[in-house]
Structure formats: structure tokens, C-alpha cells
Amino acid sequence: MDGTVMVKGTSLYSVKNALITIPAQEYTEYEISDFTVNAAPAQEPSVQEVLTRLGVPTSDIAGDLDEVLTKQVKLLQVLTGKWEVKDNQFIMYDADGETPLYTFDLTQDGTPTEYNPDKRVLV
Numbered sequence: 001m002d003g004t005v006m007v008k009g010t011s012l013y014s015v016k017n018a019l020i021t022i023p024a025q026e027y028t029e030y031e032i033s034d035f036t037v038n039a040a041p042a043q044e045p046s047v048q049e050v051l052t053r054l055g056v057p058t059s060d061i062a063g064d065l066d067e068v069l070t071k072q073v074k075l076l077q078v079l080t081g082k083w084e085v086k087d088n089q090f091i092m093y094d095a096d097g098e099t100p101l102y103t104f105d106l107t108q109d110g111t112p113t114e115y116n117p118d119k120r121v122l123v
Contacts (some may be wrong), residue, residue, distance in 0.1 A: 077101060088112040090120055 078101060082093040090104040106117035
């Protein structure tokens with residue numbers, strides 16, 4: 001708990017991360033009959049607050065995150081989904097297994113081929 005212990009309106013000592021710091025003043029005599037502890041839990045700033053403090057424009061962040069998510073889903077589909085080599089083309093399909101996501105022409109030494117291609121070109 002963080003805070004300050006006040007004795008009759010005077011800061012007696014502070015508490016920070018459960019460590020007590022006593023000021024470099026000597027108290028020879030005082031009465032502890034009326035005191036309050038002012039403490040508030042530390043709060044982590046939100047991502048929005050951090051970006052604002054750093055001067056990063058945040059108006060397009062939601063759109064950017066949507067775009068990243070869309071690309072991530074598409075990448076996962078490419079890595080795990082259906083694909084085939086057909087008519088000298090390499091075809092990667094969407095989750096429905098019917099809609100092509102990407103189609104590549106396959107060649108070997110510049111000649112269209114389905115066997116041992118050395119190059120693929122996005123159609």
C-alpha cells in the first residue's frame with residue numbers, strides 16, 4: 001500500500017511499496033491520537049493513455065487492429081487450410097474449401113509445370 005501517514009495535518013512518514021520512509025526530521029515528542037492514512041492503489045495506465053502520452057495518434061488504431069486480425073486469420077487459413085496443385089497452378093482455399101484465397105502460376109525454368117516447379121507467381 002502506498003500513502004502518507006498524517007499526524008494533525010503534518011506528514012509523519014510515507015509508505016511506498018510497503019516500505020516506510022521517515023523524513024530527516026527528529027520528532028522528540030508527539031501525540032498520536034488523530035491521524036489518517038491517505039492511500040490509493042496504483043493503477044496501470046491504459047494502452048490509450050500510454051500512446052497519448054507518447055504522442056502517438058490513436059484515431060486509426062482500432063482500424064489497424066482489425067486489419068491485423070484479418071491478416072492473421074487469413075495467414076492461419078493459408079497455413080492450415082486446403083490447397084491443391086491443378087493445371088500448373090498452386091491454389092490455397094478459404095475455410096469453406098471452395099473459395100480461392102491465393103492462386104499462383106507454377107513454372108520450371110520459365111515453362112508452366114505442375115511437377116518440380118522452381119518459381120511461383122501470384123496471379
